[in-house]
Structures are given as structure tokens and as C-alpha cells.
Amino acid sequence: MDIAKTYLPKQAEDKWYSYWLKHNFFRSVPDEREPYTIVIPPPNVTGVLHMGHMLNNTIQDVLIRRARMKGKNACWVPGTDHASIATEAKVVTMLKERGINKKDLTRDEFLKYAWEWKEKYGGIILEQLKKLGASCDWERTKFTMDEDMSEAVIDYFVHLHKQGLIYRGVRMVNWDPQGKTAVSDEEVIRKEVNQKLYYIKYPVSEELKDKSEKSELSTFNFEPSTQNFVTVATTRPETIMADAAICVNPNDERYLHLHGRKVYIPLINREIPIILDEYVTMDFGTGCLKVTPAHDLNDYELGQKHKLPIIDILNDDATLNEKAQILVGEDRFVARKKIAVLLEEAGALAKTEDYTSQIGFSERTNAVIEPKLSMQWFCKMKELAKPALEYVLDGEVKLIPEKFVNTYRHWMENVRDWNISRQLWWGQQIPAYYLPNGEFVVAKTKEEALVQAQAIDPKLSIDDLTQDEDVLDTWFSSGLWPISVFDGVRNPDNAEINYYYPTNDLVTAPEILFFWVARMIIAGHELRKQKPFNNVYLTGIVRDKLGRKMSKSLGNSPDPLDLIDKYGADGVRVGMLLCSPAGNDLMFDEKYCKQGSGFANKIWNAFKLIKGWQVDTNLKPGNEVAIAWFESRFNQALTDIEDDFAQYRLSEALMATYKLVWDDFCAWYLEMVKPVYQQGVEKQSIDKTTYEATIAFFENILKVLHPFMPFLTEELWHDELFGEREELDCCIVAQLPNNGQINTRLNAEIEVVQQVVEKIRNVRDTKQLSPKEALPLAVKANSAIDYNKYQPIIKQLGNISELTLVTEAVNGANSFIAGTDEFYITLDIAVDAVAESARLEKEKEYLLGFLKSVNAKLGNERFMANAKPEIIEIENRKKADAEAKLRILEDNLAALAN
């Protein structure tokens, strides 16, 4: 039969994924085995797979598959997040395209559209994950707005409210004028922006009585005539109409004459007081601050302190309202430009300066955040954060890499109250019910709310209650994820939550350490007094090879599905992992995927080679040494790989596997045992022992590879090479081999043998001899290595015609040293004594230098006094080895000279 020349991923991928599904290999139900649980970081329900997801989910899949193959009850819970702001924005856009304005819809009508949208586009991303090979238990797929999930959220809200941890209040919030909702502090991204600093002159309302009371404004390069003005620097001239005061530092000697005075706001001529507060920095701007309590957080606090009126001149969409008196209806940024012109015309603009400062942008809509006063719901964080911090500091929840502990601590120690209300419809509506008198009660249902309400006013009926319009922040619900997917909020003692929780590993991006990870730990402690997971593996950000973050707007992100199409899912998985050491950003380059698919092909070809063999029972076993060595080497590699996994060094585990397969198995083992080509036969004859051992090795290799390359390994697993397989005998559920014996002596001796082979090849290369030409080799063994034992290997790999053991150096031969043994290859052509001497001299020189440094150490009294005995012993051995080699070299040099 014909075997494809290269591995063809496409056929294998769909075939085996459905096979796994059909046989429920991803399914997990509680049983007597040890559980291993991962909950997926739920992607946005309307999201599309990007490279970050690829990395994240590849890692999770590797971990879950490995756990499965170690006999654990592996459960990977998939699902999606309703992502209120992002999704609502998408729905609004969609409606707009259809000519529908959200304003014209009722809440119910809008939600109907939103659900339609979710049904249509939601879950695309989960389908995409299947292409990657994600072995999630799809029967457990959850959505954060599923009925039970929402109920859990409401329960949690009611619970926190009962604890007195949720309150309602007017606060300055981060207002997203595009999403028309408040967003939390964490959802504001600050960026450096080039702006202008406008110096605005506010006329002082009374003439200065004493002309001699001269200000020192001249140091600011102002026109002398400005002494009747107060000049204020601001980046937001459009808010002057909302000014409630001008503030100067009481210690600022320049402004003593202004104490107790009043000024007029330019253009609208409203009179405002000059107030004094040490908050003002004297050496910034002019040292005068305009106080605009409605539109700046600090000004708000200053306003509260000084009991200033709050004048809000902005609408929810950040256009100016009638309180502004001028430019009503204009957008804030349009107004800024226009007012600058108006001020200029009125002679109230002293100057403008270029200025860069940080501005907040909405993470969801990218709109410039407007500080806005409004009534919001808040969650008290201080008490909640404390135990959540302890979990991490105690190491009960391990962050990988550890460096994030500091960041986590810093945040948890400086946490502020969390604004949990969002002025949206898509999400869990806050379970607060208002009485006609404005009081409110919090309850799970309207009926329960009525009971509470009637305690206040017995005459109330259910129609008198109105529910709060706002919904909860998405993170409020995703914080419950590891508990709510097992129904642990509503039924805290059910069999599932007791079995699967706490989960084992969480794999997520460091960007959402606080948004999400911290809140899960908080919820875990609050609801169950338990951590939600043992380990948090924080992946890096996927960047392009120039180090730029991959994003749609930059257009530097490849489509993951295209990559899978091009390199196969296994190739892409390997590619992602090859360049993603734990916690480091990943400089993604397609070439890694190429390396991945190249690796898949290498394995495929090893398979093809073995497929071409046929047992000939007449042949005697002839590869005991090779077989014993590979077994030992394999066990060694298993230990190394296990160790890498234990430390979450997935890249290194993969690289160790890569080298095991490519170097040890293909380049050495298979070359050692591969039969000499026999012409005219379809299959190459091989002895039974070697054949069986090789197949067993190959099967074990497939197991080790499986977590990284599930499709290829499953495909090969079912080849007839391995005999008949039961229907359920699949690589995905095969058990990883246990760590077996490691023969360190054999491993070490083979390393010398490998050196010998490499040096023979080197001689061949430098003498430009054909690899086909067999050469004679003589060994003068100074070590205990029995070269008779390794003769077949050396002969086959080095193409040696004859290997003789000698006791004296061979004259006129090309020599080399491997380990401490001497090797001689006698060639027909005469040795180029000059070149050979030069080569040996160079080696000698190096050894002498080395010996000198070793002797320097050994001759150093303080070294001998301070170094540990084993170090000294090592140095002594180094010295002995070097001296032995030097003697050999000198002998060889002497022989050449003759």
C-alpha cells in the first residue's frame, strides 16, 4: 500500500475530532478518580478567535490532555461570556444598520434582538476552538447569561448586599459617552495624548485697590496688563461654563492679593469665588486652578470640601446642555475648538501651549472617558480584598510566573470600591426594587421584594415596585465562573462542586489578573471560603515579530484558522508553544508554525520507515545495545519532561520532546537499528526483537507527543502497525508510560560513542571522503569502555569497515580523542603531517590554557580552604583528564614528527 509522502493534517483532524466526540472522551462526570479541572476563560460570546485565544487554549488543552493521560478525571469546562458593553455595542450597531434606533425600543424588545444576535453569532468561537483540537467537555458548555448562571449572579448580589458590602451612591464615575454607561476604573485605559494647554484670563471682579500690590505674574511672561486678570491653564476650556470657583494655594505669595476676591467666567460672565486650598500645585501651570466639580474627579472632591455648587453642562452623549448657556448641543471636542476661538476673540485667551498628558479611554468603545457624577452601585472592596490577597501571599494560589505576586499585592492593597452598575440592558438586571417613596429593597425576586417592601409600607402591591434599570458589570458574573459552572452558588453542596472545586489550573492573560482572577478569588472566599484554583498560569501577550501587540487595528494578526489550514492544527499548536516560555510575551512568527509542521512530517517519516520493515524470524536479534540505550534515554527524557511540566515550562517540555524524537529516536536509534537496504524486496527484513522493541518505543513516543500534537498521534496510533485496536483504545486516553529505569553508565558511554561517530564523520568531511567509502578504525581505549560492545553501532553509523583494538598509537594515521580514548583512521592517502600537526597543536594550546586555569585554582590556598570538597574533587578530575589528553596529543605529535 502507498503511504502519503508527507503528513496530511486535514483528513486526520476532522476524522479524529469527531471520533473523540463520538466516544465521549472529553466527557467528565464525577467518579472515584482524582479530578483535574480547568475552566476556560470564557471568550466574548460574539468574539472571533484571535492569536491570544490560540495560545491560551493550546496551553489548556496540553494540560488537560496530559492529565487525562495520567489517569486523572480531566474536566475542561468551556463557555462564553455575555460581555455586556461589547455585545450591546455590537447589537446597537447591527440595529442601526437595519434602521432601528435603540432609543425607540423597549428593554424587552431590545433584549429580544440581542438574544437573536447571540443565537446567531454566539459560539462561533467555540466552534473555532474545536479546530484547534480543544478537548473540552462540550456538554458542560456554559454562557454567563444562562438562566442558572444569572440566578447565581443575583444570589451573589443579594448575598453581598446582606453583608453590607454593596451600596448605592452618587459618585464621580468613568462615563463612556459612546456606550452611554459608566465603566469601572479598570476598564479605563490611559494613553498619552498630545493636547493643548489653554491659558484663560478670568477678569477679577473688583479693581485692585492698591496699585503697588503688584503681582509677580511677570515671571510667567504675561503682558503687564493682565494684572486685572487671573490666568488659569486648562486642557478643557469647554468646561469653563461649569466652573464653580478658582483655586489657588494659600501659601502662594503671588496671589495673596486675590484672597477673598471673585472673578468672572469669560464669555458667560458668571461670578465665581476664589478659594484657597493647598491641593493646588504652585509650580504647575499658573498656580491657579479652575474648579469644575461636575467634570473632574479632583475638582469634585475639592468642590465637596468647599461646598461648591455642581454645574453639569454635559449630556450623556457628551454634548453640551443648556446649562452651558453657549454652544448648546455641540459635542465636547467641537465645543473645545469653538470656545478657543470665542475666547480668543474676547481677548480672554492669553496663549496656548502644546502639552501631553494621560487621557482615559474606554476599553470597550475606545471613547474618551468623561468624569461624570451619577448614581451608581458600588461594591466595597477593602474587606473583600484582604483574604483574597492572603491566598496568593500564602502561596495557596500560585501565580506562574511568580513575579505577578507583587503586582497583585499592589493592586489588592490599594483597591478602591468597585462600581458594579452599568447603564445597559444586556446583562443581569440589578435586583433592587424601588418603592414609590424612593426607598429600595434588594431581593432575589419581585415577590420577595414585595414582602420586604410591605414591611415598610403594608399597603404596597407588586405594581408599586420598579426594578433598578441598570445591569451588573460583566466581571461581577465572570467572577463566579469557577463556582457557577458547577452550580455551586445556588446549590453550594452539590456533588459536582464538591468534586471539581477548587479547580486545578487557570490559564489566562496577565491583563485580566485584577478584572477577573482577583474577583474569582474574592468570590471563592466569600461564597465557599475556598480558593477557586491552585495555580494561575499567566500567558504572555501575543506580539508580532516587531514586538507590537497583535491587534485588528494594526492588521498584524494572522487569522488562526488560516494558519491551521496552512500548517495543520498540530503544527500551529507546536508553533505557539515553541515561542512561549511561561509569563513571557510571545513574539509570534509564522516560521514557528512551519517548524511545527516540519516536526509533524518528521514523525510521519519515522513511521514510514518502520512501516517498511518486516519481521524475518530467521534473523537473530542484533541490536540489544541500541534497544537498551534508547529505553534508558527515553526514561531519562520522560523524567526531564515531567520536571518541566511540574514547573509549567511548557516550551521546554516541548523542546525536550522534540529532541527526544528528532535526535535520539530518529537520528540515533533508528539509524542504529535500521536494516541495510535490501534490494528487490518490498519490505526490509528485520529481527523480531528489534521490530517489537521499536514499535513499542514508537507507541510510547506517540503518547508523550499526544498532548502537543493530538491529531497526528491519534492518526498513527490506529495504524495496523500496532495491530488491531479496540474501538476505545485511543491515544487520547492512553496512559503515559511510568518512569522506568535509567542506565546512566550506558547513557554516558553512548555519548562517547556518539562523539566517536561525529568525529569519524568530521574526518570524512575534512578529507572530502565519500560517506559511502567504509574506513578502518583503530581504538586505543584508556577508559573502561568496552568497544567490542559498541562495535556494531560505530560500524553502522560511522561506516567503518573494521574496528580494531590496539594498545599503541598508530603511526601515520588521522587521530582524534573521544572521552579519554584514542582513535586512529588509517587512510590510503598520506596524512598531511603539517596540517595535522597544526590541528593538534591548536588543541594542545587550548588544553594547556585550560590546565593553567585549573592549576591556578588548585594552587590557590584560599580556594583550597573555601571551596566545597566536591568542587575540589571535580577540579582534580579536570586536571587529570586534561593531563591525560595532553599526553595523548604529545604522543600523536611526536608520531607525526617521525
Added chain:
RNA sequence: GGGAGUUUAGCUCAGCUGGUUCAGAGCAUCUGCCUUACAAGCAGAGGGUCACUGGUUCGAACCCAGUAACUCCCACCA
């Protein structure tokens, strides 16, 4: 402004408690091979002032101090 991190070969990264011939791996590069599994391959080779400057030490890529560059997080200087 505060904090954390990074800096090792052309690229991406290992290098654990300071001490093996310790300066490494993979990729890339160069040279030679179309050797019956694989040219997506094989064989061989080259490539580094371990960011810089000082210090500690018998001994430093590793510890300490300072400097520089980059990255991230946090923060209300208009």
C-alpha cells in the same frame, strides 16, 4: 510620579544553590551531499566583551551598587 520586570549568538529563549570542558538550545546562516523514511531531509561548520561601570569573592552570566535602553502595571497635577 511610584512599582515591577527585561537586557546572553542574526532571531526566540534556557542557564536552578556563584564552582563540571560553561558560555548553551531551537530556528536562521554557511559548506558538502538528490546516501532508498524524510531536500519540509542528511552530514559538518561558523557565530557571543553574557547591556555598561564599579564592587563583593579564591572564583561572577549568576550576588551587591550605580548607569543606560526597552516593556508592563499603578497614579487625580489642571
